Amino acid sequence: MITVQHLTKRFGSHTAVSDLSFEVGAGEVLGFLGPNGAGKTTSMRMVTGYLPPSGGSVAIDGHDLLKRPIDAKRRIGYLPENPPLYPELTVRQFLGFVAEIKDVPRTRRHAAIDRALDRANLGDVASKRIGTLSKGFKQRVGLAQAIVHEPPVLILDEPTSSLDPKQRVEVRDLIVALRGEHTVVLSTHILPEVSQVTDRVVIINRGRVMAVDSPQSLSQRLRGREAVTVEVGGASAADVNDAVRPIPGVSGVHADACDGIVTATIESAIGTDIRPEIARVLAARWRLLALRSESLSLEEIFLKLTEDA
Amino acid sequence: MRHILAIARRELRSYFVSPTAYAALTTYALLSGFFFSNQVTYYIRQASLADQQLNAIGRSALQLDVPTTVLEEFFKQEGFILLLVLPLLTMGLLTDERRKGTLELLLTSPIRPLELTLGKFVAALTLVGAMCLPTLPFFYFLAQGGAWEPGVVAAGYAGLLLLAATEIAIGLFISSLCENVLVSALCTYGVLVALNFVDTSASVARSIWVDFIQFLSFFFHYGEFARGVVALRDITYFAGFLALALFLTQRSIEAVRFKRS
Numbered sequence: 001m002i003t004v005q006h007l008t009k010r011f012g013s014h015t016a017v018s019d020l021s022f023e024v025g026a027g028e029v030l031g032f033l034g035p036n037g038a039g040k041t042t043s044m045r046m047v048t049g050y051l052p053p054s055g056g057s058v059a060i061d062g063h064d065l066l067k068r069p070i071d072a073k074r075r076i077g078y079l080p081e082n083p084p085l086y087p088e089l090t091v092r093q094f095l096g097f098v099a100e101i102k103d104v105p106r107t108r109r110h111a112a113i114d115r116a117l118d119r120a121n122l123g124d125v126a127s128k129r130i131g132t133l134s135k136g137f138k139q140r141v142g143l144a145q146a147i148v149h150e151p152p153v154l155i156l157d158e159p160t161s162s163l164d165p166k167q168r169v170e171v172r173d174l175i176v177a178l179r180g181e182h183t184v185v186l187s188t189h190i191l192p193e194v195s196q197v198t199d200r201v202v203i204i205n206r207g208r209v210m211a212v213d214s215p216q217s218l219s220q221r222l223r224g225r226e227a228v229t230v231e232v233g234g235a236s237a238a239d240v241n242d243a244v245r246p247i248p249g250v251s252g253v254h255a256d257a258c259d260g261i262v263t264a265t266i267e268s269a270i271g272t273d274i275r276p277e278i279a280r281v282l283a284a285r286w287r288l289l290a291l292r293s294e295s296l297s298l299e300e301i302f303l304k305l306t307e308d309a
Numbered sequence: 310m311r312h313i314l315a316i317a318r319r320e321l322r323s324y325f326v327s328p329t330a331y332a333a334l335t336t337y338a339l340l341s342g343f344f345f346s347n348q349v350t351y352y353i354r355q356a357s358l359a360d361q362q363l364n365a366i367g368r369s370a371l372q373l374d375v376p377t378t379v380l381e382e383f384f385k386q387e388g389f390i391l392l393l394v395l396p397l398l399t400m401g402l403l404t405d406e407r408r409k410g411t412l413e414l415l416l417t418s419p420i421r422p423l424e425l426t427l428g429k430f431v432a433a434l435t436l437v438g439a440m441c442l443p444t445l446p447f448f449y450f451l452a453q454g455g456a457w458e459p460g461v462v463a464a465g466y467a468g469l470l471l472l473a474a475t476e477i478a479i480g481l482f483i484s485s486l487c488e489n490v491l492v493s494a495l496c497t498y499g500v501l502v503a504l505n506f507v508d509t510s511a512s513v514a515r516s517i518w519v520d521f522i523q524f525l526s527f528f529f530h531y532g533e534f535a536r537g538v539v540a541l542r543d544i545t546y547f548a549g550f551l552a553l554a555l556f557l558t559q560r561s562i563e564a565v566r567f568k569r570s
Contacts, residue, residue: 045413048417049416049417050413050416050417069419070419070421071419073417073418073419074419076417078413078414078417080410080413080414082410083410084409084410084411084412084413084414085409085411086319086323086409086411087409088322088323088326088327089319089322089323089326093322097315097318097319098414098418100311100312100315101312101315101316101415101418101419101420102418102419103419145414
């Protein structure tokens, strides 16, 4: 649905984005991650056709953004970091204007506005002036304008960055509700948001792509080892250590006891699954209270990739 | 065309939601009425004086034709009032879109920069048209006195709208360059005052340069319309300026996207 190839943006001698390439399939949600100043907004602006790239190409649903900009833009719904709103208009008037410039036919316009109001949960404020609304509602109006013409592609640039936690959850839920219907590119630096919503992530830093993959695959690639954490009752740290060390594949054990419960991290080589054997050995002798695989969190992946650069 | 009308309607709605349109309409109507009544009063005094001279000495050298004494002066003053009001109407046309971030919405929508330019232009020109409407009854009163000169009035309004259209296009272009509405208004005042009155510095001697500077003046060309003369030269002059300013605005909108923000 979205094909980005070798996208580059230079401002004078400064290269804001360098050789950015990725693809997003229909119905997929792609997270666009990077620290502040990494080039996320510049990338989003190029993908939406606001900024012309210095090099490379963008195709939306097969339409080249540079060669057929009108056709490509018709298929994009875009919410910039600061929602583009006319405070003097009511929510309904504003959505009517956006529907008109986004080429929604007159006969379908009313229904399209009602649908966008409903999806963004704005029914109660439809006749209020945008300038009188709270920040959370304004963000919802921004989202409603992005979906009013039912575009196949949604580009959301930091949609929750300036919201309080409650508003953030509301907007996040709305984005979750939109997945499947739209191909979504979600730019953010709020990592929990990405892990909850996206299928794959693009991590960029200083205008360069550091990784493109699912959070799970990235975790696997970057951790360098498998690790399992267990909690055992009725044993000492030495007992657990002695019991699991002979298991084939185990490369290291770190066990500590606290209040009669031993917590141990058992390491093995990448690609080996030692969980069944550990569970069998420990459960046969003591009370096995917990057993879980450890993986790198998105925060750790993000830090690892952006700090290594 | 659909996009142009959508943008124009949205702009007009914004004009009328804020006090801008009402202030412009009221100011324009009051000043127009004031100048018109002054001209009519002046004409009546001249007529009375001419009567006295005729009775006393049997002749009068006073000029008493309505097109010269009332209409020409009235339309010239209308042009001057327009100069005062227009920069305030055009200052935010594109500057505000940039300030509010809505330019990003417009330029990522399937509309062309030319449609955006024309939409803004049509909105401002429509408002100016609405500003002129309250001046129409003036000529009804004039007609009651038997001094109705429809040709001169039509030429005056045609010139006024052509002048307004050109000045709006220039204000729109300046608005596309500025990030601050006050700077936009001040620059528009500067450019329009210079273009209107550039000929006042060139009337001392006659040379090709004096003629050229005089030719550049808006008021020089507009004065012809105010006198009731519709000449192709003056129409071409304003149309050329208008097209150039709209073209530059469109290019300027495209150039905004190349700037780092």
